[in-house]
Amino acid sequence: MHNLTANFRKMLDICNKLGKNFTNEKGNISSRGVVPKFSDLEVVALNLTAEALSIDSENLLFNKLNSDYKDDFPHLISRRQYNDRRKLLFDLTDNIRKSIAQNIDEFEDTYCIDSKPVEVCRLSRAKRNQIGKTDYAKAPAIGYCASQDSYYFGYKLHILCGLRGVVHSFDMTKANVHDIHYLQDIKTQISDCNIDAVNIMPRACISKSFLLEDFYYKIFFPYKKSISPFGTLFAFSQTI
Numbered sequence: 001m002h003n004l005t006a007n008f009r010k011m012l013d014i015c016n017k018l019g020k021n022f023t024n025e026k027g028n029i030s031s032r033g034v035v036p037k038f039s040d041l042e043v044v045a046l047n048l049t050a051e052a053l054s055i056d057s058e059n060l061l062f063n064k065l066n067s068d069y070k071d072d073f074p075h076l077i078s079r080r081q082y083n084d085r086r087k088l089l090f091d092l093t094d095n096i097r098k099s100i101a102q103n104i105d106e107f108e109d110t111y112c113i114d115s116k117p118v119e120v121c122r123l124s125r126a127k128r129n130q131i132g133k134t135d136y137a138k139a140p141a142i143g144y145c146a147s148q149d150s151y152y153f154g155y156k157l158h159i160l161c162g163l164r165g166v167v168h169s170f171d172m173t174k175a176n177v178h179d180i181h182y183l184q185d186i187k188t189q190i191s192d193c194n195i196d197a198v199n200i201m202p203r204a205c206i207s208k209s210f211l212l213e214d215f216y217y218k219i220f221f222p223y224k225k226s227i228s229p230f231g232t233l234f235a236f237s238q239t240i
Contacts, residue, residue, distance in 0.1 A: 002053055004064060005072040011052070012045040018099040019044065022092055029092065037075040043085050044093045058083070101166045108162040113186075115179050117145045118172070120154035129153070143175025158182040 016027065019041050024030050027039035055061050062079050070076075077085070086093075120140045121129055132139025140154045156177060160169040169186055 004049065004053070005069055007053060008045060008049045011049045012042060014100065015041045015045045015048070015096055018096045019092060022095060029089075036077070038077045040085070040089055040092065043077075043082065044089055044096060046082070047086050047093060048097070098168070101162075101168050104166050105162040105164060105168070108164070108166075110163055111160055111168065112163070113158065113160050113179070113182065115156050115158045115182070117143065117148075117152050117175065118155040118157050119152045123151060123153050126153040139174070141174040141176040143177075160186055 019027075022029065023039075023041055026035060027041035028035060029040050050056075050061050058079060062082075065073055065076055120131060123142070126142065129140065142151055142153050143156060144151050152175060154175050156173050156175050156179075158171045158173065158179065159167055160182075161167045171182060171185060173182070
């Protein structure tokens with residue numbers, strides 16, 4: 001494993017620079033109560049460090065911290081406190097993550113959109129599923145995965161990234177929501193750029209009504225011959 005302490009300190013320096021507008025001088029979001037010794041920015045930095053080092057197991061992370069790096073983290077909080085505070089700090093983490101992505105891809109003008117299925121359970125158990133029974137907006141649904149040529153029950157993860165592989169935006173929707181609707185969400189986030197939409201619409205074509213909307217970026221995808229004003233357009237693909 002990489003030196004966790006060295007990577008944590010580098011990530012903490014980045015978080016201190018990018019998160020100073022959202023926190024006070026001690027690195028915490030201003031709130032009433034006891035000031036924690038392990039600051040909010042340190043929680044965010046530890047979370048981002050674990051993701052950067054591909055440590056997807058919290059059990060492994062805290063076993064390493066409490067054994068190999070115990071002296072380097074004298075004010076380390078418990079695993080339960082880490083989970084609770086990490087959930088509360090999602091907005092702060094997302095703002096810092098977007099700032100990091102913006103600094104890396106500052107002059108990026110070409111983006112790729114892709115999606116992947118997030119299966120909750122098998123189709124045979126879909127009717128017995130209890131997730132989202134009280135809130136339809138958050139309930140999973142049955143969708144189709146073109147790459148696997150199969151139906152599944154769950155959600156769909158949409159990702160927008162640059163050609164360098166840096167993720168700029170992501171969103172989770174029901175599995176039956178078409179990928180084209182994600183373009184409606186991101187058109188307010190980016191502008192004056194090229195978007196590769198071939199990967200998310202391999203068998204779909206855009207209607208003429210959608211083409212007439214006021215978008216501030218160029219979209220590359222296979223048009224229907226009947227609605228393409230320029231004939232066959234060049235379409236490129238990029239592996240994410």
